[in-house]
Amino acid sequence: MKWNSGRLWLRITVYSLLTLLTLLVVVQSLILWKFDEHAVRETLGRVLQEQHRNVTVRGAIKPHVLPFPGLDIDRIDISQPGNATPAITVDHLEARLAWLPLLFGELEVSKLRVDGLKVQVVRHPDSSLSIADLFQRRDTGRFRVKLDTLRLRESELDYLDESTQHHQTLNTLSLDADGLRGDAHLSVGALLSGGRRPLRLALETPLTIQDDQVTLSQLQAVVMSEVEGLGESKLNANGLLRLNFAALQATGEQLALTLSSDNPKSGFTLRVPAFSASFKEITTPLATLDGQLTYGQTHYEAVARFDNVKLDEAGLNADHMAGDFSWSVGRQRINLKLNAPFTLLGMNQIRMQPLSLMAQVVTPLLPRGQLVAKMDGALDGTLDDDQLNLRVAGTLDGSDMAITVSQYGFLKPRHEATVTIGKLDLNRYLPESKDNAAVALFQDTRPIPLDWLDYVDLSGKVTIGELAFGRFRVNDVTASVLATPQQLALDQLSASIYQGRLEGSVRLQREQKPKLELKQKLNAMHIRPLLLDLFNFSRLDGVGSGEVDVRAQGTSFAELRNTMSGTVAMSLNKGALSGIDLVAALKNLPSELKQWNGAANPNQKTTFSTLSASLQLEQGVARNQDLKLASQLVNVSGGGKLDLIQSIIDYTLDVQANPHEFSRLKGVNVPLKITGPINSPVYALDFNAMVKGKKTESEKQDALKQQLKKQITTILP
Template sequence: MNINWNSGRLWLRIFVYGLGTLLAILAVSQTLIFWQFDEPAVRHALTDSLKDTGRKVIIDGSITPRIFPSPGLDVDRVTITEPDGKTPFAHIGRLEARLGWMALLWGNRQVKSLSLYSFDATIQRSQDGALSIADLFARRPQHEYGVRLDTLRLRDGSLSWLDRSNGQKARLDSVNLDADGLQSQGKVSAGAVLADDKQPLRLAINTPLTLQDDQLTFSHLEAVAMSDVEGLGQSRLLLEGQYQLNFATFKAGGTNAALTFSSEKPASQIKLTVPTVSAGLDGLAAPRAHLAGNASYGRSVYRVAANLVDVKILRGRIDATHLDGELNWLVGKHRVRLTLSAPFSLVGMRDLRLAPLTLSAQAITPLLPRGQLISTMRGSLDGNLDAARLNLHAVGTLDGSDIAVNVSQFGFIKPRHEATIAVGRLDLNRYLPEAKGDPVAIFQNPDPIPLEWLDFFDVSGKLTIGELNVGRFRVKDIATNVLATPRELDLDPMSANIYSGRLQGMIRLRRGEKAHIEVKQTLRGMNIRPLLLDLLSFSRLDGKGNGQVAVTAEGKSFADLRNTLSGDVQMSLNNGALTGIDMVAALKNLPAELKEWNAPAQPNQKTTFSTLQASFKLENGVGRNQDLKLASQLINFSGGGKVDLRQSIIDYTLDVQANPREFTSLKGINVPLKITGPINAPVYALDFNAMVKGKKTEGEKQQALKQELKKQITTILP
């Protein structure tokens, strides 16, 4: 009989008959297994499988044998107790165990595959550090059933953790795991959800693995934790590296380990790399580690780098014998660079401490004439990460001046600060744009005032400054409460020693398209001459002054503030002088002396007075006054006029009343005086119109002007 082996029909018959035969064999085998299956014996064997540990295995459900695709058992509703035989350790909704065919043919019942469904287990750590599951990993004699897993499946399970040494608790839900090839080059993938009161944390692991005796090797572990964190958006924690775990000793080690944290808002990434690490039940140790990261938020870019030496993680705390770090904060062309050095500790993964701390700060910006500002300090840094709070206590130098700071920060993304700062001397001229033209009076400067630095502040607290310099303006012993936000800067209340006097009041700056400044101050016992000289380059007035100031101004520069200055100013001077001119001598020798009045001020000449009082109404940089009064033993002034700060000019009319015993030539008349021209170089002249005002006849005018005086004055005035 010839057989056509190339016939498709022949191969179809062989396939159909072969498949039917195989199904028949399987059906017969399944029938034989069910027929010979001794359920009570199997139940008894499983119940006593952990008897040597003191644990009990309680089966409340059915036990069903399986033949396809591999022989094994399905067991429902299994409970395993703790070694005390009473306390539940784990509940398993369904357990599927599969045996190896080849081992079974040789009479060995070896579990090759294990699947657990709907399980719930609790792992505990005792006061002495021992794990409650340690006995399950110990080697024990195998009787009817051996275990040599090649496949492990976990589905829809929960794991709880309780550390009785510190009271810490944790729970994993939705636990799923697939492990294949456990007897050779295997692979594990797992996922779970870490339950948290604030935000659940999703976990995932993927890694190749090799199991040899008691040693489990992860040649390239990737473990990911993800969550939506308030204020950070989608956040991700990635663990990588090569790790080994010994089940017998519960010791682990790793090389090229890396832990990376990243977030969306702000866009950030921080990576901790550890060349070598060793771990056990008591903790983890690494000879050294390196931290590097960056973050972008708004206009700001943050960069951090740090090296840690002798790192240990023991019972919920992290310690390093030394940390050297650097933090850079960049905003456009501006940069703040912080370097710090200190021992490091983090207790309970929340309480941070660096002490003793050495801190160096360097500000690099085009706004600074020298390009940078340097501060070095020593102190301590502590905080609570759960509360997002940091506290810095330090003393040192700022740009060569003594400084002491106590600062508390609340929040990491949009931080708020409470601070107490004491500075020995602060020269703002170093940090303001350089004045062009006349560098003496700061209110002549038309350059924009830089206020962008307020964008990064949310600070409240107290500030003391031993000496503050702005232009040539000097203030000492400043003490004030400070509130600084991106839109506002308040110094209220504020007190200071100013030009040998005392100042008390408030200053408020509000930002907008233009800066708006409000000043309310009370002055006592102040030397007026150096103040006017430093602010306005005016040196013709001297004396001890008191006053009240309530003014506002707005603009983009100091010149704008001067030009919009409005409000009320009241002042009084005692035991003072008009310097640069001796009006007593000038009046005695009128009119010849009039030429000397308009000559450059003479430093050795002055007109003394006992009191000088005036109140000014300021409007857009122009101050008007109608109640000026000057009193002395020889002469009295009264009158009014205006001071134009915009144009730096003065226009005053004064009525000079002379003591007739000293001024016989002026007996019976008042001398009207005009003061006009630049503030720092005014022109003095007699007001002829005022002298003849109300005189109807020539005789009266002659009597008023004393004809000879009129002729002489005419020759010296235009």
């Protein structure tokens, strides 16, 4: 025999194939001959008899031979315990047996494919599951289940929690498990519905099965959701997971959950070194959270630690949470340190009480420092409503402070707040002036910073015991506040100001050049410190009332001063005009007549009982024609203008002695001219008034001599 003959090998191959084919035909004939559909139905019907469940095959049962022997079964129903209502239904099932055990008379199921599986799972109030009995070991009779391959297609898992009435469904469930007898691999895909929006789920992991325990050694799962206008969000899970189906418990190690989104751009990671879980609760001794979120120019960062975390049907609870959170927008940043127990009831209601909070505000608006507040209180809120409520009290840079604030929305938050501050000195945080002295408010040429309003939507009430800005001082401030990107408004404004009272409103409209609207009523206020702190003007003193209704436009307080238009009316009592003593000058006429021309003397003043005036402002210039000053010894009337831009005064006054006090000065009218810088004006006789109506130079000189002679003669004894 020639073993290298081609014909020999051809005959061997043909005979072998014919023998194998004959063997398969014989086996198939034996299987078909032995197959008893009725017996199979009865056997399946008794499988779950101990659990008081009925298994009913409503479709056909067909034997299968190639490539693996087995059964194809249509329409299987598994009832609930004790009644005929289906709890599990299967459209089509394919079970395949292993060839080698079959040759020795053993029926070993090695492959299983299920199409159209529908399972109803109910979690009872005692935390038990309606399908828990199906995971118990049982006698399978002649059949032995030792799967190597499992397939699920177009399946559905329906879950209902009877305690919370929470209902969710896994649709289009697809599962592939290969190599289950050794180093297996599992992949799962599904669509979860029942929440606000459907979620797509996918899972990949190596798989090891040992007795009742399944180990997912390198779990990689992702949950995806898409919201119109916001893009896609993903939740990735990685770690090691062990499932014990006999005890219905799970444990895990090095679990990392990462939530990310496209718009807003975000990424948050929750790390759990170890945890244990059952259908009643999930517990872990430690969990950490870190991440960031960016939306436009708004940026959030968070780092937090949770101790002794427990998740059950009531919600999520941590014995203690310590976190560092920051919120930045543009050049502004707020840093928060939180310490509190943490509770999330029903995975919706947040509670943190007692809460210890330290807040730090860092901004170019405060180039010399930063606002630091230390407070205690409580925080709560509801995630479904995108709402947080904070109630705290403590200190702001050593001053007492209390805040109640509600936030609506997380991406574009709106706030409603009530703030009470004992004392706030903004000069501590503003740039130092070159001469280390506070500048009068309306002389400040620095741009008013308003870019922080781009990211603010705030309404509420504010109360400040004492407020300092520049040299400006007010006490007992209360106001309704509205701050939006378009405007900053203080309505129902009330304050104690320079021993008097102020009421009114302030509104700043944001445009290319901001517009200021100021409406105020002043009562019983000391005028001198107010004028000094606002305009650096100290020549007028007294106590009185007034009304202010002005408008201005500019990017700095100096520009606002230069564009002021509107009306100002005031009435002062028991005051003084510094720089000249009109009474003394009149008493000493004519010897003092020559001294009517000269600079103001800060040591001299003219006291008065009343002073009233109304001013019309237009582009930083105030004009007045009804000034009246009355005292026991002298009366003054007249008008003129105050140029706030150039800080100069130009007033014409008519000074008259009171004839009841100085009978010998009866008929004496001294025209007085006040001109020059507001802080150092020049007082002079108004010679123009004396020669009014005279045309030639000689006529003017004669009139001037006669007027002076008349004045002097009247005074002489």
